[in-house]
Amino acid sequence: MKLQSFFKKLSDAVSGFFAACANYFVHFKKGDIITKISYFIMGFGCFCRKQVVKGLAYLAIQLGYIYFMITSGVYYISMLSTLGTMQQGEVWDEALQIYRIQTGHNSMLLLLFGVFSIFLTILFIAFYFMSVSRAYKNQLLMEQGKHINSFKDDVRDLLDSKYHITVLSIPVILTVAFTILPLIFMILMAFTNFDQTHQPPGNLFTWIGTSNFSKILYQNPRWSSTFFKLLFWTIIWAFFATFLNYILGIMLAIMINKKGIRIKSFWRTIFVTTIAIPQFVSLLLMSRMLLDNGALNNLLLNLGIIKEAIPFLTNPNVAKVTVIIVNLWVGIPYTMLITSGILMNIPEDLYEASRIDGATPVKQFFAITLPYMLHVTTPYLITQFVGNINNFNVIFLLTGGGPQSLNLYQAGETDLLVTWLYKLTTQEQNYALASTIGIVIFMLLSSISLITYNMTSAVKEEDTFS
């Protein structure tokens, strides 16, 4: 993605937009009476020109939208600027001369439905422009005596040349409803003061601009020190979790695949079995085994290997090492499984030649195997790194973020940013802070991926056909 081509695309988009706007008025001027009416009654141009079903659909959209706006949409959009003004509680009723309970506004629902209404409006505008341009096109087709698609033709198109609309409409709707809308909602929340003391329905919350971001970066020393500490640990963790797993996993795969090693499938199955066990089972068990009085310490004590219990999960520094090592248990078999096939693709003569030159297996690994693998699997490594920054399961199940620390705000020593986010929402209900952290994580991840994707040569352009 070169900067230049980006600006070219941007300017194309802008000029395209203005051209479309100009066309809107030009077409109105050129249009006959039917086209002109369909500027106000959607679908009229279809309805009068043999596209009855399509016309009715457009009309239904328009009526539905107007009904929605009158009954609730206008109200929700107008409430967006304040997110509610009426607090729940007792108010003095002048007429009856008594206190009565008023229900008050729910800022949360107002924000949610406000976003939803705006979304519907955008959708409606898109449909409106579609119907207008369809009306004009129909007029032209009519004047030129050409064929206008009937409902049957449209259905046929939807199964062939416009198949992508058929195929993608349901996925798009579901993704919008369950990913994009919630995400927009949460992004907006980062600009509000929705924390413990502003919980709807009892209390209101409102817009406070970007002060959450400045608080987390420098203004609130407790937040910012926690944030930077966890950020630092998150990156250390992601680095070790990704690359240690990667290298050791490849080594394991090489050992299993080495010529002369028997019962390969037996070894492989042993390791693969541990991937298949659900993480919440294996990791929870590990966390119980690694307790100060857990099975592992007992075993080691009884065998006389250690004199005192090792604080696997209770000492901050030991706990950090523990999670990285336990993550090896989770991750090595996975890398082994994925890389086995790729390893076999490395040309055998490379090894042959280096052996004649007297290279040791260790040297071969770092001079041939690793560079080759890195070249082929860079995208895999990037997704692994991103996945580890967001690796919720291992930390949450193993240490729960602990050991707790008084220096950190609502977090433990091994908490990643993402588990901190989880704690802030479920325990602390500080949604504003949680959303802010989510956005920061997003910015971190997207810049890492952008930089690495641009630097790597392994990301091939997919073969194009039209």
Added chain:
Amino acid sequence: MIKSMKAKRTIGNAFIYVILTLLSIVWVFPVAWLVMQSFRKEGSAFTPYFIPKQWTFDNYINLLTDTSKFNFPRWFGNTLVVAIASCILTTVLVLLTAYAFSRLRFKMRRPMMNVILILGMFPGFMSMIAIYHILKAINLTQSLVSLVLVYSGGAAMGYYIAKGFFDTIPYAIDEAAMIDGATKNQVFWKIILPMSKPIVIYTILTSFLTPWVDFIFVSVIMKDNYDKYTVALGLFQMISRENVQKYFTQFCAGAVLIAIPITLLFIKMQKYYVSGVTAGGAKG
């Protein structure tokens, strides 16, 4: 000279056998512990010794019959229903999306793929709370339907792996069929789909497994409605601080019951799993 090389290789291999054996022990250790704990007769959460002194089947029997506090059979049924429904929905969504991005060319293709890429960089459960309120607004919280929607709602975004597979099928096949008069709809159902058995199986299995292992979304959506829990969250409850003393061995029994079918499925499908991940990874 040749003899010494052979000797060297034998020693090297022996060394590798030793390492592999040691590693296997490390990897099997927790699993073995789990299985042994599930048969332990002594109550209490932890014992200071590794191998149980008395063995019993009671943990399994209690887990399946004593439903007064923890209704494991019911959770199992819930999970099965959710898994089947979300697996069907997810598979259809993923395959259709992947087909569109792999085989069809339209104006919004690139932008849509980029948007999905960007969306994937937000932490997954950042939107959890919002989803909860959306479901509440349409009166669907604490129901199994909502779980199905949550598991398959964003499923289309995981189209990469299937697309990677579709990309490897030569486009000439599509063209040949279209010259013979097939529509794109027919090409998908009659040509591409039958050729993509591995990826179809992969998608079905992975989506079937999700409800069995997720405990976060369930806990947000179901809150304290024990009857609607899935096995993962239910088992999770069993070893919470107040229950762990009494229910730890039953937790182990439940974990074994869940882990066995998942493990068997996974070992069966690992071939598809690998081809799926690598095909998706190399193409981006």
